[in-house]
Amino acid sequence: xxxxxxxxxxxxxxxxxxxxxxxxRLITESISAEQAMQxxxxxxxxVLTLLHDTALCPVQLWCSPNTEFDFFQQxxxxxxxxxHQQSDCGLGGRLFDALNAGLQNFKQVLLIGCDCPSxxxxxxxxxxxxxxxxxxxxxxxxxxxxxxLIGVKQPQTAVLSDVDMPWGTSQVLAITRERLKQQNLKxxxxxxxxxxDTPEDLARYRALSL
Numbered sequence: 048x049x050x051x052x053x054x055x056x057x058x059x060x061x062x063x064x065x066x067x068x069x070x071x072r073l074i075t076e077s078i079s080a081e082q083a084m085q086x087x088x089x090x091x092x093x094v095l096t097l098l099h100d101t102a103l104c105p106v107q108l109w110c111s112p113n114t115e116f117d118f119f120q121q122x123x124x125x126x127x128x129x130x131h132q133q134s135d136c137g138l139g140g141r142l143f144d145a146l147n148a149g150l151q152n153f154k155q156v157l158l159i160g161c162d163c164p165s166x167x168x169x170x171x172x173x174x175x176x177x178x179x180x181x182x183x184x185x186x187x188x189x190x191x192x193x194x195x196l197i198g199v200k201q202p203q204t205a206v207l208s209d210v211d212m213p214w215g216t217s218q219v220l221a222i223t224r225e226r227l228k229q230q231n232l233k234x235x236x237x238x239x240x241x242x243x244d245t246p247e248d249l250a251r252y253r254a255l256s257l
Contacts, residue, residue, distance in 0.1 A: 048102055048127065052175050054154040055104040058145050059095065060133065061161045063116040064088050070162075072244050086249060091122070091161040099126045101168045103175070105153075109133050109145050137209035147202045155179070155200040163187075163195040163242040164252050173237045174198045182235035184227055192217030195240045205230050 062069050070083040098106050106128040110119050114130040123130050134144040142158060149156035155178045157171065166187065174185045178200050187196035193215070206226045212219065227234040243249055 050102055050104045052104040055175050055178075056107055056149050056153040056156050057098055057104055057171065058107045058109050058131075058149055058156060058158040059091075059098075059161055060109050060111070060141075060145070060158065061091055061119075062087070062111045063113075064091075064118055070243075073246055073249060075246055078246060078249070086243070087162070088118070090164065090243065093164060094159070094161050094166070095122060095126045095128070097166075097168065098171075099128075101171075103168070103171055105129075107131055107145075107149065109141075109158075138214045139207040139209035139212055142197065143202070143204060143207040146197075146199050146207075150199070150202065155198060157185070157196060157198040159187075159196045160242065162244070163189070163240050164255070165240040165242075166195060170196070170237050170240075174235075177235040177237070181233060183232040185235045185237065186220070186223065187237050187240045188220050190239060190241045191244070192221065193219040194223065195242055196237070203230075203232075206232070 064084050064087050066084050067080040069087040073083040073086060074080050106126065108119060108122060108128050109131045111133045114132050119130055133141045136144065146156050146158055157174055159166065170187060174196060177185045178198050184203060184206060185198035186194045189195050206223060212222055224234065243252055
């Protein structure tokens with residue numbers, strides 16, 4: 048496949064679709080664990096379809112707990128991507144390990160989750176171009192105070208350290224910005240995004256299809 052940016056790779060973090068193990072915050076009286084799992088599958092397919100059809104750059108799927116699930120094998124064949132296993136660390140360590148592995152073969156790496164439906168092709172392009180034009184780290188901030196995309200062109204141990212980083216809270220973006228400042232790194236932020244964690248988020252997503 049011919050890519051627009053062959054020197055860049057996009058890594059997608061994804062959990063295996065196991066009932067009661069994914070999208071647990073969606074589970075309510077009206078949304079079963081099975082339905083929450085199906086949402087996870089739908090969102091994963093959605094972002095991989097987008098990345099495949101736009102052919103911006105190669106794509107890697109970073110799997111948890113391992114790559115052996117049939118779901119991952121099917122995605123690899125369908126979307127022509129490579130499978131990689133997430134390391135057994137805290138979230139910051141897993142992000143760092145994946146990004147660092149990507150930098151062994153590519154000049155720059157973008158990493159995302161699979162539950163942010165607001166990311167569009169232009170967002171990925173802007174992130175890639177920002178790195179090419181001098182940014183050390185690119186972030187896509189989210190409405191809940193975190194970020195849904197991080198892009199780098201060199202390892203960023205201090206930025207991604209698990210020490211004093213309350214992952215999954217509204218403080219993540221602010222702390223990351225402060226770490227960039229402390230390390231004298233040039234950060235660049237693309238437009239604000241939103242991801243799907245709660246039933247209200249899911250209703251917002253469904254409304255987009257109406």
